[in-house]
Amino acid sequence: MNDTFLISIVTFTYFLAAFVFLISIVFNKKSVDKWALIITIAGLILQTSAIIMRWIHSYQLGIGHAPLSNFYESLVFFSWSIIFVYLIIRKRYWNNLFGVLSAFFAFLILAYASLSGNVNCAIQPLIPALQSNWLISHVISSFLAYACFTIAFGTSVLCLLKIKMKPNMLPDAPFLDEVTYKMISIGFVLLTLGIITGAAWADRAWGRYWGWDPKETWSLITWLIYGAFLHARLARGWRGVKMSLVSIIGFIAVIFTYLGVNYVLAGLHSYL
């Protein structure tokens, strides 16, 4: 059995988890939520095994490296990070909707990775630029940050919906606002760490820690937007609609940092 097959099972598992979370909301049953949680955890365990399997497999091919080195691998790790972050915050910010959101985002990303024709899932050897000890810490901190921002994006969209349309099934706006803030503050720290590890790596690879390469610049743009978010909230007391909008703009910057730079702009960071 190879890891890409396992990943396609995981894709289905996350879809199922999102569906069961949705059922638990519609019927308002806590026991159903338990089942959704079990399915999600099973998905994460399966996905973790797939990642480890791929890692081992790369060594068997004689080109051993952590499976964090191309677009496919980054998508798989991105979805892993979302579920991982969700399971961590779940206890403190319990709401089935977050389960639906996280599992659905994770499903979408994996579905794109497995089904889209332009994502190559083969294990490739590492080009010289990627042969660095900074690879693992840089990728992990960046993607955990992306995952936090993804969840914050979800909660801020819900917050906007709650304020504008006032549906009953959504939790209170201040609660959603609080979760958005918490996710962004953790994501901000992780993004800072991702930029720092990237700078340390760039210093060894190119002799400069910062060179205004499009990827570097877009990570700074993202950092500035979320930095503005935190200042607006902590020092100016912004809440609700305004904060949700900043969070959504920040997430657009995240997506552009992750994908846009590679597909739209030219730069040194062409391997994602």
Place this chain on the structure above:
Amino acid sequence: MIKKLHKLFSSVKLTIFLFLFLAVTSIMGTIIQQGLPMERYKSLYSPSVFSALKFFNIFDMYHSWWFTTLLTLLSINIIVCTFKQVPRIIRLISPEKKEIDDTVFKSSQIRKTFQSQKKLSDIERHAEIIIKSLVGTPVKTVKNDTIYFLAERGRYSRLGMIFVHISILLILAGGLIGTILGFHGQMNIVEGEKSDTVTLFGGEGAKKLDFDVRCDDFTVEFYETGMPKEYKTDLTIMNDGKKVDSGTIRVNHPFIYKGLKFCQATYGIAGVSDFKVVTKNNGTGDETVLKLNMMKKVSLPGSNASFAIARFVTDHGGMGPAVLGVLLEPGKAQHDIFWIFQNGHNINQQQKSGFTFTLDSFSRLYYTGIQVSKDPGVPLVWIGFCLIMMGFILSLFFTHKRIWMKISGSQDKYEISIAASVSKNRKTFEEKLEGLTGKITVE
């Protein structure tokens, strides 16, 4: 005027504005490629657009006067705001006065007062348990028959934000030092040759080093798939023709000499040399290997003709590397000119004047592309990076918690007052406190 300026720079509104303005303007430099030669831009834009873009220095916008101004404004903003916070932070982190001030029970964020009919020893025991589980081991003081407990934890987490803001200033200062005193450029050195000139990036001319860098050897390895696996350059630092230092650089493994960092960046083929062409005398069957270099005539053994090569191409008509041979025979007015290919196909063998020519081998001469940089601002930036993470950890994982408790009154009717303040997660703290105080009141 000064008051107005102070007000402007001490406002967080300015910070938010600068953050978002920097973010929006930074997008430009990712769309318009930076640091190309001016001629390229001239051909890309109409004259009026070109001069407008040039006025705002968009072609190197991150070092332009206006971008630098924005960063300076941000720095002033951070300095003023941080200084404004210093007295408050010092007050918060300086050790608590031992004297208890009853006003905390009226002014704190979290306040609670209730009565208990339990025994004093029980109340005290419970009070200690509550404080211990919420904050930490309490200190007990008795004053005028009133018992006070107080505890404090995580005082230094208040420093977190100051650390973060100072670190941003350090990073910006490091960047400024690097821009003024440092340089970054590239030198291409052919194997076996040396150079002391670095071509600076951004069209800033060249920089002469006070020593020579010699490329002793360059090697490139490939995976079976054809992807590059490793580039490696052996370098020697020479001073007045004498060897001073040497090292090997690979991608991600730079070599450092006198504060200068040498990084493996690119490579290319500088030329080819040491050609070997096999000539076979079709009459006798004798084979001779001719060692040739470009445009150097040699005599053809077993005849009175001479032979030279005039050109090399890496791929001639899809049949691989080829050299252009020139055969000169005495008495013939015209030279014979023909392509000579490597072994493998009959077509590759060129029969001329009773000889068959085959290209045997040649050696490639590489040049290595090394990025050379010097940045005295780097240590400051690293300190800034460490400090910013320390600051985040302090303010994210630690909470400044303080609690005061007062037990007054007499037997059978004690009054208990609790005051507390926390730097974050107030709601959780209040819920916990609520749950714990039940122990004292409930019989």
